[in-house]
């Protein structure tokens with residue numbers, strides 16, 4: 001096991017370049033299974049979840065050739081099985097996209113139930129409702145999901161999602177791309193990664209309209225074309241992580257290769273907190289020369305404030321002036337990082353899905369542990385901001401979703417060492 005040793009307190013200054021989006025990449029990789037041919041994916045983040053997904057594809061008989069750290073060629077011509085049960089499948093959440101992708105390509109799928117971040121109950125009933133609406137027969141028992149079609153066909157249908165779900169929206173798009181007829185997803189999720197997966201599928205010849213709105217229409221096509229080249233969208237959450245880090249550390253960061261439009265809800269909050277935010281075409285500069293002001297935040301599906309930036313923003317609120325409130329509406333257990341922040345001198349109390357942040361002047365270094373991916377990023381920022389030495393454990397969570405995170409923070413002046421426990 002590795003841990004970070006962080007020497008605070010650093011005002012982060014300089015430039016950082018954003019990697020490809022994790023949550024788009026983990027939709028695009030399984031989408032390559034829909035094509036009887038080769039897909040070249042560029043700007044993939046070099047992170048554990050992406051590498052794991054590519055290893056799973058190999059286990060299905062799919063060719064995976066890494067061209068460099070961020071480019072892969074995937075050849076799904078000779079896919080040989082619709083079953084994926086290995087331990088790797090259970091190690092991360094997004095392996096559930098194998099159900100939609102295999103159902104789409106082979107009209108059947110048997111998958112070990114996915115794991116992932118421990119942030120509360122993570123049902124997949126809306127995914128299943130979607131597959132069933134397309135005519136699939138779905139069985140779940142003892143950690144296995146088995147989906148099949150009666151006569152080897154999926155038939156387009158109209159599906160209304162009872163909750164706005166990123167995973168269900170992408171999974172239904174994957175299954176419907178090669179279905180017969182038209183599928184409509186109402187109350188669809190609108191996150192940038194939904195649009196990116198749809199754009200990738202359309203590059204291969206799919207007929208998907210409306211991604212990024214709450215109604216997506218997928219006209220089934222007979223087959224997709226091989227030899228597509230696609231570059232993954234910049235990571236919205238990594239961008240936000242550095243924006244918040246600039247504010248929490250009272251620093252000045254120029255964030256390059258990002259999409260300012262994706263950051264509107266966070267930008268609005270950072271401005272309310274008294275930060276300066278300058279938006280460029282594909283860059284954002286965030287600076288803050290005093291303690292941030294208190295704000296209230298409620299997490300919501302896109303374009304609302306992202307749950308995946310809640311923990312990182314909590315660090316800025318922990319050192320803000322005044323009393324702030326965060327209401328988490330997406331996940332049940334996404335405040336576990338506040339216990340760790342309190343070990344560092346923060347004053348945060350949690351009541352169910354609400355947390356009250358009594359801002360303190362300074363955090364102090366302590367030994368803390370990442371409880372999930374975004375909590376890990378939050379505690380890393382906290383260590384950079386705090387006075388003295390912080391030991392941050394459970395780095396596995398962080399490495400699942402952030403490429404070269406310590407190198408990027410080091411280039412902004414942070415003092416971070418990765419050492420063995």
Ligand code: EPZ
Pocket residue numbers: 022023026093094117119121122123124125126127128163164165166167168189307308329330331373374401
């Ligand atoms: C995706 O998870 C992301 N993961 C999560 O990011 C992110 O927090 C989440 O979307 C919300 O933005 C990936 O993209 C791999 P949902 P997902 O289905 O798709 C409920 C990170 O840190 N729900 O949009 O699993 C669910 O319980 C990770 O990068 C149902 O009730 O989330 C939740 O309350 C963590 N039934 C809400 O919907 C379902 O069938 C939103 O979940 C599906 C979801």
